[in-house]
Amino acid sequence: MSSTDLLDKAYEPYDVEKRWYDFWEKEGLFAATEKSEQKGYSIVIPPPNVTGVLHMGHALNNTLQDILCRYRRLRGDNVLWMPGTDHAGIATQNVVEKKLASEGNDRHQLGREKFIETVWKWRKEYGGQIIHQLKRLGASCDWNRERFTMDEGLSRAVRKVFVQLYNEGLIYRGNYIINWCHRCHTALADLEVEHEEIDGNLYHIRYPFADGSGEIIVATTRPETMLGDTAVAINPDDERYSNIGATEVILPLMNKKIPIIKDKYVDMSFGTGGLKVTPAHDPNDFEIGTRHNLPAVKVIGDDGLMTDEAGEFKGLDRFECREIVVDKLRKEGLLEKIEPHKHNVGHCYRCKTIIEPNLSKQWFVSAKPLAEKAMDAVRNNETKIIPETWNKTYFEWMNNIRDWCISRQIWWGHQIPAWTCETCQKVIVATNTPETCPDCGGKNLIQETDVLDTWFSSALWPFSTMGWPDETPLLKTFYPTSVLITGFDILFFWVARMMMMGIHFMGDIPFKDVYVHALVRDEHGKKMSKSTGNVIDPLSVIEEYGTDAFRFTLAAFAAQGRDIKMSEKRVEGYRHFVNKLWNAARFALMHIPNSNFEFQVSSFKPLSLPDRWILSRLGKATETVAENLDTYKFNDAAGAVYQFVWHEFCDWYLEAIKPVLYGNEGQEKKDATTRVLWRVLRDTLVLLHPFMPFVTEEIWHKLPGTEGSVMKAVFPSDTPDAADVAYNAEAESEMELVIGIITGIRNIRGEMNISPSLALEVLVQSQDKKIRETIQQHQDIITHLARLSSFSVEQPGERPKASATAITEGATIFLPLEGIIDFAKETERLEKEIDKVTKELTGASKKLSNEDFLAKAPESVVEKVREKHETLAEKRQKLQLNLDKIKEIKK
Template identity: 55%
Template sequence: MDETKYSPSFETKWYEFWEKNGYFQPANKEGKENFSIVIPPPNVTGALHIGHALNGTLQDIMVRYKRMKGYNVLWVPGTDHAGIATQNMVEKDLASKGIKKEDLGREKFVEKVWEWKEKYGNRIINQIKRLGLSCDWSRLRFTMDEQLSKAVRKVFVQLYKEGLIYKDKYIINWCPRCHTALSDLEVEHKDETGKLYYIEYPFEDGSGGVVVATTRPETMFGDTAVAVNPNDERYKDVIGKNVVLPIKDKLIPIIADEYVDMEFGTGVVKITPAHDPNDFEVGRRHNLDIVVAIDDYGKMTDEALHFKGMDRFECRSKLVAELEGKGFIKNVAEIKHAVGQCYRCHTTIEPYVSEQWFVKTKPLAEPAIEAVKNGDTRFVPKNWEKTYFEWMYNIKDWCISRQLWWGHRIPVWKCEDCGKYTVSEDEPKACEHCGSDKLVQEEDVLDTWFSSALWPMSTLGWPNQTDDLKRFYPTSLLVTGFDIIFFWVARMMMMGLHFMKDVPFRDVYIHALVRDQYGQKMSKTKGNVIDPLEVVEKYGADSMRFTLAILAAQGRDIKLSEDKIEGYKRFMNKIWNAYRFIKINTEGMELKEKPKKLSPASIWIKSRLAKTIRKVEQSLSEYKFNEAASAIYQFIWHEFCDYYIEMSKVHMDDEFSYSIKFTLLEVFEATLRLLHPFTPFITEELWQKLPNKKGDSIIIAEYPEYKESMISEDIEAAMDIVLDTIRSIRNLRSENNIQPSKKIKVYMKVEDEKTQSIIINFKNYVYALAGVDNLIMTNKPDEECIVQSTIYGDIFLPVEGNIDVKKEVERLTKLIKKQEKSLSFLNSKLNNQAFLEKAPKELIEQKKAEFEDVSRLYQKTKSRLEQLKGLVE
């Protein structure tokens, strides 16, 4: 491999090396703490997206860090069988060959799904590996593995026997496309513009009528009442009367119920218990009939008369036309309202009454609420506790049955003779009530989240009391997105506490969303999706991982762009070049013993390293990944590469020659270990090349230890003065377009004697890093200069030989005009009401930031121009 430039081509080599050598498996170190994580299982159908990349990166940082700190670390990987998604995928595949699942039958179809899973199901695992995630693949789990299925059956049976699982007729969210029930959490609500139809329902006696307002007129064939609010003075006299249901000519009563919103529409609503969850509750309270007008395929039933067999939306348009023709429609208004869609196929869901299995969640939620209140589990950031509590306090019973063939089949058998249920972990031979052998198993499977709720304990071997379960439960940390706090986190809490009598994890870190550079949500329609695999191929996994980590500020969405990733690839290149410099200058060197005397630069860099180690460890303990990454970036790029490496050149041939080379290697090796959890590949590649490494792999090397003895506040204070002087001279050079190769003379006026003494004593660093060949301390230079003030004094740059004043005045005058034009444009934009109302919030913030940046530059340019004009005059 060409060592002259950085290329991430070595990444896959090191992953294979780590895996082959078993470094991802937990050590069994006596007296050491355990640290465990279970990966949020991606769908077996899935492909890696940027959310997975962020989630996996943050987990891997903690896992690698704890492993290097000497913990016994276990990170359990796995995938979820994803009932609806996987069945859809296989059905589509079969449909392309002209086969329906019914043609195969349940058993053959499930065989086909297993075949599909074996062929394509591990694709996401290989993609996860490409990111460098150091999971213990010897413990790879799948939610339908035999052992995990055993756990599912045990939980179902125990909860049933405890009276916490029951079957009931209830209104549920139904997807006519996927042909299954959905929980409230699996319904996505999308704002749509629809129509609100005002329909008159005539009184039975023909003396007028009431007008109801509805967005779904097709459901009227299932109406069993109309309702008004008992406190609504407009309708007190009509409560108890009957009205005629239009088209159907059926009498239905007017009832009073406080559920009715007097402000909405006319204050009169049609009640359709079979097709609206609120109406269902009203129907229960008033003992109304349940009339199903739309079937489980979204088609109209016999109740819809001549509309029978029509699709519900086709029926709507034809019914509205008939109602208009007969004079029943009194008004039609446009309305914006939230329409529920299936989270998988985006079909509009249909509320549907059917028999389903439910878990009583309130008794399970109470201990889970207390556990967070008591601090047994903590949320980071803490504000997510509020979201968790709000949902848990208002929790509804959980519909756990799904009308699918792929999944954990419900372990319930109905007796054909006595009609009672036998609930068992194993297939029963006879009915436990009457002894009959005529048993038929439930057709439905369990909601995917039922098995996922057991993940922290089932993956560790429960219900068997395995060594892993004893050692690693409760797990130490869960890293996940806020969108599955209800789906998954809350349910794991309930199940863990109920069956293990302890929380499933100590800490829950909720990471933010990854958005595009303007803060917009990524979507294929917008064309702003960043594919992590494409990014890895282009820039390397290390570059992407570090970008995600340094942007992962708590409670703030990540604004990601390829430019940022490319920027951090330059950081990898900086590290690579630092190694090349060290190699050239230390090759063949024998590291006999630690140097007795260090140069000021070496004392300073070791002090800065110690403080960086402390900052990184403190930040990781609080899951402040961005602060940890920023501290490392600042140390490597600026302090080590920009300053220390440059200062080391001063000492290559003097009394500090050995100590400077020794320190270069020592600090660089420690820095690679410090950085390893964030960028595992480049750190392993370079660490392996170092003569002073200890051990076989950086992944199991000791994490750098913070030592207070390394800190030297005096040297740091002195170097602050020196570095500020260097930066100020560099700025002067840059502003006046002085070539980097040109050596310059500068004057300095420093009032404080101690500061002056420090600059003089360290002037060899100023000469080397600022391109100075003569630094003169004076109160007043004896030639024409331009001046720059610093906190320690004034720096004077001679005009002669450095600045063509006339030319520079011309350049700055043009620049000022350009900046004024930019300011005027941005100002008009930010004062344009139409722009402020229509533009995305992120774009407005971007323009404000641009305005501030240009304003700062403008003031700076103006100040320099005035100074130069003063010289001309």
């Protein structure tokens, strides 16, 4: 039985993928070793939410990580890809609360303890969905080390960090402006606020000077907050107010005096240059209020209703209050005007409620002292952000960093390890639950009910997952990690915080490189969203085209700093690439013996030109793939191996060696070519494995002379026989000439509409003796691949009658056409085709010059017309060139 009998005619991904993933897991091929002489290489997975399902962002992020991990294993590294999930406090609590509501229950009826038990039960039953989906993607994580941000080890790390930062004065409790969701009844991190542009209004309100000398007009989008104003601010450089004598204004509707203050924050170009200051309901106003010692008056409560401080408006819903306030201002002649105004409004990322900036007593991390060292690490290139363009964004955010609100008013999460003594009110912060108050000895200690922001535990991820605070062998071997792959949207909220925590607690950076990947958009470049209806489901694509094709598509378009335009057509295109590899492997296995076969290429000398050339090109592809993966240029690495496999190996080499494999050129030549074929296929599978793990594993096990998994193979440049694929300048130059001649002949066939099966006579002329000798030496390859009946080479002389020409470097190709084509018929065919294309081109041009069409048609439709116009223009140009050639040849 030959090898090809073991390789099915068609590649069917589903069965193959499941079988090999199970094999990899069973054999423990993803496992890292805590102590090893091999170089350590580690990546921590950005932990997906335990509520999550695989989306395009996950697919890209984890595919790139997997490519690197599989590549580094092939290079001989001891690879740890640390997996895990995030407990996702607000998201998970919302999911479980909805489930309870559907059962006619809620968390308050259950009580905190029972509710937490319910969440853990839900997590056990449903929380692993995304892990299974990552496995479908081929993710080669060390699953035996899977961590969870609420597991016992990480909880211990969280407590230690909180207590140490508190004791160092870097965690404190105080009043601060936070994002507040009235529906979820909790503070939100900046990242948990989704900004959406909405149609609103800008209300211009008159604030009379207290001394009666005039007024100042301020503009606001939230007039209900004016009830809590404690000042009006102007810029000290604003000449419009340089001569005012008033120092106070009367706060409209509240009839109380508030001061006029001067602060450079005020934008003189906006409105009248007057700014209402509401420290309890705006983060910028809070900063101004702090600078000027202004009181903070909270007029909107945590329930979204107006407080006692709102006077007569007490108890109203905030938006109902807005309407009544505006109406009253109008009646009292204090409303100057209302203008339509588009502006961004923050919404809760979970329930979509409009969030309210609100003054609240929360727990905070003092971020500035931690941020400085995190900035130094990037400045000093200890940690490199790739692409470097993200450095500016990182520094802008870090330089303007605000204290981090870490408390959340929910139940699911790490409960803050702080207790208040009911007897003496002392606050006790401790890693272990205290039994008595250290001051008064009281035993009635009440723990803080708030939990920590999910990002707090995630910030410890690179070292807490490896066993910290214990000094584990895993930490010693794999920290700092080698690279973090992440989306730009969490560069600040997660990456920067990991930098701060890692440096502070480990005394070292958490990762050497940070690769920031771009967004996956739809084929028109639009952001994917459910509301737009343009979301592509990765799992559906995998079902349709296979994981390998999907992964390769993501890698092929993952250019640094450029968003990926994803379409199923592109995935389908790379499915053809998978099939191309499969068919090439079937062809190769048909000719590679199963036994008694010497695999060493160097044992055969001399090799044919195609053999020498393909080995040289293989060496170049190996070098290019390695160089680009080492520098995170995934698209260039994928492009190099694609070019080699499809165009060089399949299109040229396999076709060039068929006369040797099928002909009577002798067993020695056949054996030499068979060895080269085996070597190239072997190394190709290894090169492709990081991108397309499943199909390469399937073929690898059918290839004689291989052992175990392709995952355990050695990267081609690191093998003992790596010298066999060294760059061969002579072979590259000679083959380039041969390819140039064949391509020139094929181009003439295409331009002149000559059947590919028709054998032709060709003459090549060259002034260069060496070129003539090279062409003559390899004319059998040219004759075979160009399908010629006769082929001759000579010095430049008279041009053959009625011949088409093509020029390649150093030589001119002549193809006599007398008796091959009917010049009259070909002329008529080309003229008809030109007329047809011209009519279509005129129609497309009319559309593109129509202003109504350009203004009203969807952008995608206009783009398609532009593409059609460009294609037709190119086609007409080529047809005209061919017609001109026919006329020239007839002369």
